[in-house]
Amino acid sequence: MALLWLRFALACYFIGLIYAFFALTRTSDLFSRIALHAASLGMVFHFVSLVELFLSGHVVWTSVHNGESLLAFFSMTFFMIIYAIYQTTSPGVVVFPIVFFLTFVAAIDQQPVLLTAFVQHKGWLIAHIILIFTGYAALVLSFGASLLYLLQERRLKAKKPSSLISFLPALEVIDQIGYRSLLLGFPFMTLGLITGSVVAMSTYGYVDFKDPKILLSILMWAVYMVMVVTRWSSGWRGRRAAVLATCAFVAAIVAWAANYFSTIHRIAAS
Amino acid sequence: MRYQLIGVNHKSAPLEVRERLAIPESRLPDTCRDLTAHPGIEEGMIISTCNRVEVVTHTSNGTADLRGFLHQHFHLKAEDLDPHLYEFREKDAVRHVFRVASSLDSMVVGEAQILGQVKEAYATARAVGSVRGQLDQLFTRAFAVAKRVRSETAVGSSSVSIASVAVELAKKIFGSLQGKNVFIVGAGKMSELAARHLMAHGCATIFVANRTYDRAIGLARKFDGQAIKFDDLYDNCDRADIVITSTGAPHAIFRREHGEQFLARRKNRPMFFIDIAVPRDVSPEMAKLDGIFAYDIDDLQQAVSSHVADRSKEAELAEAIIASEVEKFETRFEARLHTLDVVPTIVSLQDHLETIRQTEIDRVRGRMGPLTPEQELAVEALTRGIINKVMHTPVTTLKTAAREAEATTLIDVVRRLFNLHDKEKGPASQAGNKEKPNKKDVELSN
Numbered sequence: 007m008a009l010l011w012l013r014f015a016l017a018c019y020f021i022g023l024i025y026a027f028f029a030l031t032r033t034s035d036l037f038s039r040i041a042l043h044a045a046s047l048g049m050v051f052h053f054v055s056l057v058e059l060f061l062s063g064h065v066v067w068t069s070v071h072n073g074e075s076l077l078a079f080f081s082m083t084f085f086m087i088i089y090a091i092y093q094t095t096s097p098g099v100v101v102f103p104i105v106f107f108l109t110f111v112a113a114i115d116q117q118p119v120l121l122t123a124f125v126q127h128k129g130w131l132i133a134h135i136i137l138i139f140t141g142y143a144a145l146v147l148s149f150g151a152s153l154l155y156l157l158q159e160r161r162l163k164a165k166k167p168s169s170l171i172s173f174l175p176a177l178e179v180i181d182q183i184g185y186r187s188l189l190l191g192f193p194f195m196t197l198g199l200i201t202g203s204v205v206a207m208s209t210y211g212y213v214d215f216k217d218p219k220i221l222l223s224i225l226m227w228a229v230y231m232v233m234v235v236t237r238w239s240s241g242w243r244g245r246r247a248a249v250l251a252t253c254a255f256v257a258a259i260v261a262w263a264a265n266y267f268s269t270i271h272r273i274a275a276s
Numbered sequence: 277m278r279y280q281l282i283g284v285n286h287k288s289a290p291l292e293v294r295e296r297l298a299i300p301e302s303r304l305p306d307t308c309r310d311l312t313a314h315p316g317i318e319e320g321m322i323i324s325t326c327n328r329v330e331v332v333t334h335t336s337n338g339t340a341d342l343r344g345f346l347h348q349h350f351h352l353k354a355e356d357l358d359p360h361l362y363e364f365r366e367k368d369a370v371r372h373v374f375r376v377a378s379s380l381d382s383m384v385v386g387e388a389q390i391l392g393q394v395k396e397a398y399a400t401a402r403a404v405g406s407v408r409g410q411l412d413q414l415f416t417r418a419f420a421v422a423k424r425v426r427s428e429t430a431v432g433s434s435s436v437s438i439a440s441v442a443v444e445l446a447k448k449i450f451g452s453l454q455g456k457n458v459f460i461v462g463a464g465k466m467s468e469l470a471a472r473h474l475m476a477h478g479c480a481t482i483f484v485a486n487r488t489y490d491r492a493i494g495l496a497r498k499f500d501g502q503a504i505k506f507d508d509l510y511d512n513c514d515r516a517d518i519v520i521t522s523t524g525a526p527h528a529i530f531r532r533e534h535g536e537q538f539l540a541r542r543k544n545r546p547m548f549f550i551d552i553a554v555p556r557d558v559s560p561e562m563a564k565l566d567g568i569f570a571y572d573i574d575d576l577q578q579a580v581s582s583h584v585a586d587r588s589k590e591a592e593l594a595e596a597i598i599a600s601e602v603e604k605f606e607t608r609f610e611a612r613l614h615t616l617d618v619v620p621t622i623v624s625l626q627d628h629l630e631t632i633r634q635t636e637i638d639r640v641r642g643r644m645g646p647l648t649p650e651q652e653l654a655v656e657a658l659t660r661g662i663i664n665k666v667m668h669t670p671v672t673t674l675k676t677a678a679r680e681a682e683a684t685t686l687i688d689v690v691r692r693l694f695n696l697h698d699k700e701k702g703p704a705s706q707a708g709n710k711e712k713p714n715k716k717d718v719e720l721s722n
Binding site for chain 1: 445447448449450451452542543544545546566567569571575578579
């Protein structure tokens with residue numbers, strides 16, 4: 007049943023995806039309102055799907071696909087928070103496709119559970135997953151904002167008033183969205199990695215730093231930290247910030263993909 | 277109508293070319309004198325604004341070498357300049373002057389500033405004596421036409437000024453303008469206007485730097501702002517988010533290294549430069565820096581182009597007014613030319629009757645004895661009244677007939693009736709010079 011709700015959510019997010027492509031070519035208040043309502047409805051279905059999974063009694067969050075579903079939901083939550091603060095749907099241009107992709111993969115079918123009951127500290131595990139996914143979602147937003155910043159910056163530099171992407175909010179607003187997402191995401195990501203280490207320690211008694219998943223996660227965290235520090239100290243924006251955000255985002259994707267060949271995250275299958 | 281006009285504007289020439297032709301206010305009188313000293317040019321004036329440099333002349337034969345004047349005066353090669361020039365003659369020149377004064381040829385159609393600029397150029401040229409009868413008439417009419425266009429169409433009312441475009445752009449960069457600081461470099465009218473708009477949208481503090489410190493203080497006081505010495509400009513500029521610059525400096529005053537300094541001190545927070553100076557104050561190299569957004573006068577034109585389209589309907593109406601005014605001007609001009617044919621006769625007639633009046637008064641005065649001042653005045657008024665009444669019908673008839681074929685016959689009849697042949701060779705004959713009518717001629721023709 008959870009899968010069915012998720013597929014309903016996917017259908018709603020599809021409208022958001024169409025909006026994302028549409029918004030790149032023209033501005034339409036009507037369409038942006040439709041996309042917003044569709045996304046909200048999608049979130050309701052998505053939430054129902056997640057609650058049902060939780061109520062099923064298993065710690066199934068740890069399956070890759072359920073994790074993707076959770077990440078998509080968190081990303082949408084961030085998007086909605088930003089909408090509530092700044093009244094702009096423009097981050098949707100980046101967020102909607104990512105959310106759609108994540109939900110799509112999650113909605114194909116249910117994968118076998120990766121982590122099983124012999125993890126001793128289930129509370130820590132849940133905390134780890136929620137924290138890290140919140141961090142990921144913030145990173146998605148920050149990445150999206152840095153791309154939009156680049157777009158808007160180029161547009162203002164090109165000095166063409168009737169440019170295609172006129173829906174974008176002011177440059178400083180985009181900058182604030184990116185920066186706040188970055189600041190918010192960093193402690194979550196850090197705590198998520200710490201709780202992850204705690205889970206690993208409690209399960210195996212050690213943390214294998216040679217494991218690709220661990221290595222890539224640390225790399226991603228390092229890039230994340232560099233972003234925060236450079237932004238804090240010298241206010242990096244625009245191109246340089248976008249390059250860093252892209253690096254962090256790529257590292258995050260690779261770290262995520264590492265689930266498929268990590269020995270630690272595959273303990274359930276072993 | 278031997279009007280000739282040559283020039284460049286924001287449509288015909290890029291900023292790089294206009295920069296080279298721009299004439300500072302201080303050099304305008306000398307340039308006007310040089311212009312009238314050029315062969316074939318009788319009267320001339322120059323309109324030099326950030327969007328246009330135009331030479332308007334009245335020439336002796338309608339074919340003066342105005343291009344030659346520009347090449348010579350600005351030391352420019354023909355191949356660099358000529359592709360950007362436009363030239364109008366006679367009726368077309370009149371139309372162009374009307375369009376410019378009415379702000380139909382402006383970057384921002386309908387903006388009111390151009391009329392003031394044309395009036396200033398006219399006053400300067402008049403002061404040095406390079407504008408006299410012909411251009412005087414043309415521009416007096418142009419100002420009246422501009423007034424008519426403004427009052428009869430909505431072209432001006434919905435005008436999008438540079439200032440409001442600047443505000444719009446600033447909002448695209450900063451979102452809200454609340455708490456943003458503005459720096460005015462070069463205390464010009466346009467900068468002041470832009471600053472006023474920005475303040476109205478919530479900007480916090482205004483800094484003003486000007487080469488003449490007193491002017492900076494004066495302007496800063498208007499906005500409750502802070503005057504900065506020009507030498508301290510680079511140390512203080514990064515305090516502002518928006519910089520409006522319009523100095524008369526011949527070279528860019530903001531260069532790449534300045535931009536880098538500002539950004540470093542501001543931790544890369546963006547800065548918006550509104551560069552309304554010609555030549556530009558912000559170097560193109562600095563404008564390339566990430567975080568520096570510099571809009572020069574041409575960029576602002578692009579930004580307003582969409583608004584211009586909104587007013588095309590009103591502009592059409594204004595163009596119709598211009599067309600009818602050009603026709604009227606031409607008709608009046610021709611009428612005036614013909615009137616000038618009858619003017620010598622009228623003046624001769626006036627002189628003739630005045631002589632009779634004086635002779636008669638002198639003759640009678642001997643018989644009457646000394647008169648009191650009141651009596652003198654009464655006699656003067658009485659005799660003048662009679663003369664004027666006698667003159668009225670012949671003069672009106674002559675002026676009306678001036679446009680008709682019978683004018684020559686009528687002139688001949690009047691001269692024979694009053695025996696004016698001898699008089700015409702006197703002072704009145706000078707009035708026959710069509711190009712330089714004396715004051716009396718002008719009064720009569722009006």
